[in-house]
Amino acid sequence: MIYFDNSATTQPDSEVIRTFSAASASFFANPSSLHGLGIEADRLLERSRMQVAELAGMRDGTVVFTSGGTEANNQALFGLARANAGHGKKILMSSVEHPSVLNTADRLRCEGFDVVTVAAGPDGVLDLSDLEEKLTADTIVVSVMHVNNETGAVQPLEQAGRLIRQASPRAVFHSDIVQSFGKLPIPAGPDAISLSAHKFHGLKGSGALILKKNIHILPYLFGGGQQGGLRSGTVPVAHAAALAKAMRLAHESMDRTPYREWRDELIRFFGNFEKIRVIGGTDTAPHILSVAVRGIRGEVAVNALQEHGIYVSTSSACSSRSRRESHVLQAMKLREDFRHGVIRLSFGRQNKLEEITRFKEVFAGFMETIERV
CATH class of the missing domain: 3.90.1150.10 (Aspartate Aminotransferase, domain 1)
Structure with missing residues (x-):
């Protein structure tokens, strides 16, 4: 074959599977529990969270563990748009985004947000002049993926980030890096990134939204207030540990x-x-x-x-x-x-x-x- x-999707790495199995067996307790087993599980969860943030280039940032890239993109757009609605209603995104971004944008339109599409050229790369023209003071969120999942087109995130800072200083810049993590360095510029483990030899069902320090979102899952209230629900510790391992292996092999x-x-x-x-x-x-x-x-x-x-x-x-x-x-x-x-x-x-x-x-x-x- x-x-x-x-x-x-990728074939899971054997080391990732071993990490998941070991964590599932030894750290099965609910990390929110107050007893010793819960505290041990919570310590592993926090170590995993720190590793994910560091490997994503946001050492002091916030990590929200999700079920994958689609949920991370949904949480980013809903959370950022609703948290910043007091500053404006305009959201920009490229015309070649993943459906998890485009379909979320359709829902945000129903909530009264002004979603504007930025053109891509014949090579599938974002038209920076079109982005610059459409950025305004009331732009609150910009979402541009790093690598397109259909064509492999690499988007100029650093240049886009500079334009956003100049024209729309209140805007939060989000990037879906699902297809690029472990293959290309993460560019400077985005304030929030989404990734999914099964795209770099991790496990399906695990991903993360990672936010720079002082970037705020509103939750859209409610319950017991886990993960700082940003995503309620019992956190799957083994998935978090396996995600951190998959990220480390991908990062280490990138140049080889x-x-x-x-x-x-x-x-x-x-x-x-x-x-x-x-x-x-x-x-x-x-x-x-x-x-x-x-x-x-x-x-x-x-x-x-x-x-x-x-x-x-x-x-x-x-x-x-x-x-x-x-x-x-x-x-x-x-x-x-x-x-x-x-x-x-x-x-x-x-x-x-x-x-x-x-x-x-x-x-x-x-x-x-x-x-x-």
Whole structure:
């Protein structure tokens, strides 16, 4: 099996699984309990919280453990918008955000917030001039993802952050870094970031929203007031410990992965085919490569590769079973005859160079087949 769908989910690292199992067995008590077992669980939870904050580059920040990236994005947007509504009602976000951001924005519109979309160019990268034009004094939240989950486009967060500080000093800058953590350094600029463990060889069901010091949000889950009242519900200590371990392993391996070399080799390979267009150009995240094959549906290529034990996806796993056109490809204005034939390859730590070679052999055979049709 050759698994090139790591942007959908990754295979959990064995060390992460061991951490989760050990914490589940030894620190099973409720961390809110006052007895000794509860205190021990709470100490592990706090150690995990400190490690997550440090690895995210926000040592003095606030960590809210969540069920994953979708919840973290929801909590960020609802919490930040409602907490800052007294300063304005305007929210900006890019046109290529994840559905967990765009759909949350739709709900905020129903609450009376003015949600404005910032354009992306043909390469899928945020149009900074459009951002600058739309920033106003009453802008309270800006949300721009770091790496796009469909194309690998890397957004200029540092430049965006500077524009936001100049034009909208009251605005809080949020970034979904679900696809970039452990592959690229976290840029300076965002005040709040969302991440999800299963995108970097951690476990499904665990993620975090991390806020810089003095950034305030309002909760949208209510109950016993856990996690400083920001997310009520018994905190899963084993998930928190496993998240911290997965983050540490991803951070330590970041400079040792050959993803960029593999991506560049495949870009050269795809350049041999007239019917193929690389999406997003060559300056994308090293671990994601999306291409479009003219005149076919992406599912045809996915199924043909799967027959040889090679697993890729057509687009985001969150929408790949939907028949709706990708909003990201629409925003990039990809030509109609290419738009339906998109496949995405995404690498993880378990992949090897020989798998790239095997993929090229199989894919070349697939292209010969469709050329004869």
